[in-house]
Amino acid sequence: MKWVKNVVNKMKEQEAYLEQLFEKYEIKFKAVADKQRLQIMHVLTTNGSMSVGDLMPKMDMAQSKLSYHLKILLDADLILKETQGTWSYYSININSVNHLLSEELCCLFRPANK
Amino acid sequence: MKWVKNVVNKMKEQEAYLEQLFEKYEIKFKAVADKQRLQIMHVLTTNGSMSVGDLMPKMDMAQSKLSYHLKILLDADLILKETQGTWSYYSININSVNHLLSEELCCLFRPANK
DNA sequence: ATCATTAATCAACTTTTTTTGATTAAGTTC
DNA sequence: GAACTTAATCAAAAAAAGTTGATTAATGAT
Numbered sequence: 001m002k003w004v005k006n007v008v009n010k011m012k013e014q015e016a017y018l019e020q021l022f023e024k025y026e027i028k029f030k031a032v033a034d035k036q037r038l039q040i041m042h043v044l045t046t047n048g049s050m051s052v053g054d055l056m057p058k059m060d061m062a063q064s065k066l067s068y069h070l071k072i073l074l075d076a077d078l079i080l081k082e083t084q085g086t087w088s089y090y091s092i093n094i095n096s097v098n099h100l101l102s103e104e105l106c107c108l109f110r111p112a113n114k
Numbered sequence: 115m116k117w118v119k120n121v122v123n124k125m126k127e128q129e130a131y132l133e134q135l136f137e138k139y140e141i142k143f144k145a146v147a148d149k150q151r152l153q154i155m156h157v158l159t160t161n162g163s164m165s166v167g168d169l170m171p172k173m174d175m176a177q178s179k180l181s182y183h184l185k186i187l188l189d190a191d192l193i194l195k196e197t198q199g200t201w202s203y204y205s206i207n208i209n210s211v212n213h214l215l216s217e218e219l220c221c222l223f224r225p226a227n228k
Numbered sequence: 229a230t231c232a233t234t235a236a237t238c239a240a241c242t243t244t245t246t247t248t249g250a251t252t253a254a255g256t257t258c
Numbered sequence: 259g260a261a262c263t264t265a266a267t268c269a270a271a272a273a274a275a276g277t278t279g280a281t282t283a284a285t286g287a288t
Binding site for chain 2: 263264265266267268
């Protein structure tokens with residue numbers, strides 16, 4: 001019966017779609033599942049664009065460690081990077097954060113929240 | 115100067131508050147930072163309240179493994195548990211999910227989304 | 229060209245998380 | 259109460275994530 005096959009196929013498609021989706025969100029949620037990275041995001045929110053060197057004292061973190069965490073946030077598309085010569089400037093990706101977190105939470109990562 | 119001390123104290127309070135907040139969210143985000151657990155949440159969403167035994171075939175997962183992941187979601191307050199005799203029934207905690215995730219994401223964890 | 233600066237990457241190590249199979253505890257059924 | 263069912267917990271092993279210090283690559287300054 002043709003329609004049975006069609007239904008089964010639809011279900012398989014749906015499953016594959018969800019699996020992909022969950023994988024994507026796993027990466028994003030892993031990125032925010034660390035208080036140090038949440039702190040980085042918060043510092044970038046309140047200070048705007050910052051170089052790794054600027055972040056080091058604010059986070060009290062060694063350079064290689066900071067680079068490691070920044071890469072995770074960048075791979076999850078939660079922050080943006082702009083290279084200028086030998087400097088790397090990072091900033092929050094508000095758009096991406098808004099699509100991921102609840103409104104009340106986003107407030108924490110919105111510039112100049114009062 | 116008294117006002118300097120006051121300002122410094124306020125800042126320290128703010129810092130302590132944020133640190134606590136980030137720790138709380140670390141736990142919640144860790145819980146959703148796993149595709150298997152996202153899948154569990156989704157199954158609970160579409161099927162309503164389920165026992166561990168019901169979930170096993172749906173997740174194709176051994177009992178002890180399932181209990182492990184359910185505990186993580188429960189500790190993060192993202193699911194609810196009701197014990198009836200020797201059965202444990204788990205269900206999604208919509209309220210908590212709504213406060214954590216973006217609206218578009220919550221749709222995935224809202225019963226009967228069309 | 230040499231030296232200094234900035235930040236990414238690497239490799240070894242540590243810590244945390246996840247998986248697995250077995251055991252335990254508590255409640256049913258006969 | 260003996261046997262069975264359900265699900266939590268445990269301990270050992272495996273896998274993944276995070277930390278550390280050193281190296282590298284690329285750019286800038288002298």
